[in-house]
Amino acid sequence: MEQEHLPIVLPLLDRMRLEPEDNVLDVGCGAGWLVRLLSEQLPEGRVVGVDLADEMIRRARRNNTDLENAMFVIGEAEEIPWDANFFTHAISVEAAYYWPDPRAALREIHRVLREGGSAWMLINYYRENAHAHQWGNILSVPAHLRSAAEWAAFFAEAGFSGVKHERIPDPTPAPEKYEGPWFRDSAQLRAFRQEGALLVWGTKPKT
């Protein structure tokens, strides 16, 4: 997924302003490409990828045996197998619309973050981008279509402050001809990328 997600993830990493000693959690890390990228940026920190699919975690471990500051654990966003108050940042890319209970997942992310830490969620399947709505009928696991305002409310309910959202357009040019299953045609893929991914973020307040 690296090739598809990198153009929207790079602007997100810019906004996160990571420091070399930060500890970052990637929720729904898949095969671990983003954990690898983060671990290279955080030589004095720790990066942990969590995913509920044991096959994904096996692949992530196999692909990243050379990383000394990264690890991969099997677990659900709704029950993260990690101690409280550890991470400075949590990130989740193209995974949150699968969460069966987003309130529980965001409470868990809030729990494992340090005070002053921040959570960053990036998704392409959300209410305002109609060019992805058809995915709901194609995906093999249930995906939940929610608006930016609904996501922001989940963040606030979980205890995050300063919750904001914005769109990150994907500047990748669409091919002249599109024959994949996700879009009607090349024009729809172009429109989807122009609408952009939804980024929602918030901070765990200091008490």
Ligand SMILES: C[S@@+](CC[C@H](N)C(=O)[O-])C[C@H]1O[C@@H](n2cnc3c(N)ncnc32)[C@H](O)[C@@H]1O
């Ligand atoms: C579309 S993939 C994205 C993977 C990766 N973030 C990327 O950008 O390539 C979604 C991932 O989220 C994981 N996932 C879905 N629901 C989850 C949950 N409730 N808890 C943890 N992981 C979950 C899936 O197993 C899958 O690996």
